[in-house]
Amino acid sequence: MRKGRYWFEAKADGFGWGWPLAWQGWAVYAVVALLLVLGFFLFPPAASVLAFAAFNGGVVLALLLVCCLKGQPLRMR
Numbered sequence: 001m002r003k004g005r006y007w008f009e010a011k012a013d014g015f016g017w018g019w020p021l022a023w024q025g026w027a028v029y030a031v032v033a034l035l036l037v038l039g040f041f042l043f044p045p046a047a048s049v050l051a052f053a054a055f056n057g058g059v060v061l062a063l064l065l066v067c068c069l070k071g072q073p074l075r076m077r
Helices: 023-042 049-070
Strands: 008-010 017-020
């Protein structure tokens, strides 16, 4: 992928991705934020902490997968 086609910028220290570089990255962040808020209503922590944690973990793993696929390669030291 060309540099201008990345959705997320790699952090300078090599640990993860930072702010989005494209509108698609902002859309991904918005969907993740919406899903995390919806998780409180779909899986209330008071009813089932395990379901709530599993849902949030899945959302975070999906975000990491998108960042791996669409972000700049990480700069390892």
